[in-house]
Amino acid sequence: xxxxxxxxxxxxxxxxxxxxxxxxxxxxxxxxxxxxxxxxxxxxxxxxxxxxxxxxxxxxxxxxxxxxxxxxxxxxxxxxxxxxxxxxxxxxxxxxxxxxxxxxxxxxxxxxxxxx
Amino acid sequence: xxxxxxxxxxxxxxxxxxxxxxxxxxxxxxxxxxxxxxxxxxxxxxxxxxxxxxxxxxxxxxxxxxxxxxxxxxxxxxxxxxxxxxxxxxxxxxxxxxxxxxxxxxxxxxxxxxxx
Numbered sequence: 581x582x583x584x585x586x587x588x589x590x591x592x593x594x595x596x597x598x599x600x601x602x603x604x605x606x607x608x609x610x611x612x613x614x615x616x617x618x619x620x621x622x623x624x625x626x627x628x629x630x631x632x633x634x635x636x637x638x639x640x641x642x643x644x645x646x647x648x649x650x651x652x653x654x655x656x657x658x659x660x661x662x663x664x665x666x667x668x669x670x671x672x673x674x675x676x677x678x679x680x681x682x683x684x685x686x687x688x689x690x691x692x693x694x695x696x
Numbered sequence: 697x698x699x700x701x702x703x704x705x706x707x708x709x710x711x712x713x714x715x716x717x718x719x720x721x722x723x724x725x726x727x728x729x730x731x732x733x734x735x736x737x738x739x740x741x742x743x744x745x746x747x748x749x750x751x752x753x754x755x756x757x758x759x760x761x762x763x764x765x766x767x768x769x770x771x772x773x774x775x776x777x778x779x780x781x782x783x784x785x786x787x788x789x790x791x792x793x794x795x796x797x798x799x800x801x802x803x804x805x806x807x808x809x810x811x812x
Contacts, residue, residue: 586739587802592709611800612743613798615802616801620804622700622802622803622804622805623740623783623785623787623800623802624802625799625800625801628797628799635797636797636799639799641714671739671740672715673739675798680768683747684730684742684743685798685800686742686744687732687739687740687741688739689737689738689739690737690739692737692739694807
């Protein structure tokens with residue numbers, strides 16, 4: 581019973597390149613949340629998606645960042661023209677319903693993006 | 697604006713003793729609180745949660761206490777074990793009203809070290 585799968589685990593990009601981060605939720609989960617953890621900080625909410633819909637993107641930077649969760653396939657977090665400040669760990673969490681239940685959301689192991 | 701704060705960056709305890717991790721919040725709309733444990737290079741793992749209608753929830757060695765009037769919660773681990781050494785994050789969500797979509801607001805984390 582696979583958990584939340586994120587790939588790649590590590591991603592190195594040069595400034596100005598594009599980064600694509602993938603998240604496959606747990607089987608049966610149709611709700612996906614993306615969080616970002618900057619060094620020495622806690623996780624910060626970025627975006628909440630359901631299949632084919634962006635529900636809440638209030639935590640997404642206004643430029644260069646986008647997310648999708650197509651009908652088929654994983655959720656994608658896309659960062660265009662990366663800058664050094666984008667270096668962080670990006671975590672995806674999935675849930676079978678909206679909101680964290682008494683069992684909490686299930687997180688993936690994250691993608692560590694390094695911009696050089 | 698840090699709505700969830702963990703003011704102790706680190707805590708060191710002896711094996712077998714009690715570990716107490718603290719968390720304060722400012723947003724009175726938060727009605728659900730969770731604790732996550734995180735090892736390096738892994739995603740957060742859900743530990744225990746508490747609804748705002750309760751003041752205590754217990755699960756094995758882990759107990760969470762909530763003081764709504766003080767906007768404070770704590771996680772007690774008794775007895776502490778070396779395997780408990782990790783970063784612990786407090787998180788909160790505002791589920792009532794259906795406008796927060798279950799997104800979590802995290803504290804900065806507390807590094808717990810349990811010495812044998």
